[in-house]
Amino acid sequence: MQEKFTDYLLRSGKEYWERYLQHPFVQGIGDGTLDTASFRYYMCQDYVYLIDYAKLYAYGVIKARDLHTMELFSTVTEGLLHTEMELHRQYAARFGITREELEQTEPAPMNLAYTKYMLSVAQTGSLAELVACLLPCIWGYAHIGKRLAEAGLPESQPLYHDWIRMYASEEMDEMASQMASLMDELAAGISVAERKVLEKHFIITTKFEYMFWEMAYHQQVWPI
Ligand SMILES: Cc1ncc(C[n+]2csc(CCO)c2C)c(N)n1
Numbered sequence: 001m002q003e004k005f006t007d008y009l010l011r012s013g014k015e016y017w018e019r020y021l022q023h024p025f026v027q028g029i030g031d032g033t034l035d036t037a038s039f040r041y042y043m044c045q046d047y048v049y050l051i052d053y054a055k056l057y058a059y060g061v062i063k064a065r066d067l068h069t070m071e072l073f074s075t076v077t078e079g080l081l082h083t084e085m086e087l088h089r090q091y092a093a094r095f096g097i098t099r100e101e102l103e104q105t106e107p108a109p110m111n112l113a114y115t116k117y118m119l120s121v122a123q124t125g126s127l128a129e130l131v132a133c134l135l136p137c138i139w140g141y142a143h144i145g146k147r148l149a150e151a152g153l154p155e156s157q158p159l160y161h162d163w164i165r166m167y168a169s170e171e172m173d174e175m176a177s178q179m180a181s182l183m184d185e186l187a188a189g190i191s192v193a194e195r196k197v198l199e200k201h202f203i204i205t206t207k208f209e210y211m212f213w214e215m216a217y218h219q220q221v222w223p224i
Contacts, residue, residue, distance in 0.1 A: 005195070006184050021147055029154075036159070044097060047102040048105045050085060052119060058077050061074050063127040072178065110211050110220060117208065128198055132183065134205075
């Protein structure tokens with residue numbers, strides 16, 4: 001039997017997934033040693049990231065070729081805007097971050113490059129190209145959540161427990177497998193050249209995910 005396209009993608013991104021787990025930001029959440037100032041910065045940057053992220057799913061509704069896929073993207077858009085963003089605000093409040101602070105966050109250069117890359121693909125590419133960009137965000141977090149939860153929640157920092165639990169949850173796994181099945185459906189019968197385009201988007205966004213950890217760890221700001 002031919003290898004699934006998503007298995008092929010997983011293989012081509014494997015070295016990066018391991019690098020995520022070794023990143024000091026991720027390790028610091030896992031063992032509770034991450035400076036809460038870095039985490040606060042991350043929460044603010046992630047909030048503005050999620051706004052564009054919701055738009056990507058809205059593009060999915062537009063690009064879908066069948067009603068079932070439109071429903072899937074519409075459900076995720078709705079969930080992001082009405083549930084996840086609210087959870088994010090509530091969680092941020094526990095770090096003393098107000099809604100105003102979240103909303104006034106100026107995206108750092110890396111954040112902007114990452115979201116605008118995906119939005120550009122969403123606007124000009126196919127649904128398959130968009131899904132190739134979305135997979136690393138979901139797979140990466142599900143992978144990290146699961147591995148950190150397996151290692152045990154950090155006793156020294158209870159504030160990080162909910163973050164780990166959220167990404168280690170069954171819902172996250174389910175979403176990851178839904179998107180993977182869609183990727184496989186969309187990639188069925190495409191040419192080698194088209195596969196290469198999808199792989200390129202997948203690897204670029206996989207790298208951007210790593211750079212987002214890097215950005216948050218160093219609390220990067222515009223240099224000028
Ligand atoms: C930079 C960045 N990348 C990925 C995620 C993870 N994420 C955001 S929404 C979502 C799906 C749940 O509907 C997932 C997995 C994040 N938070 N921030």
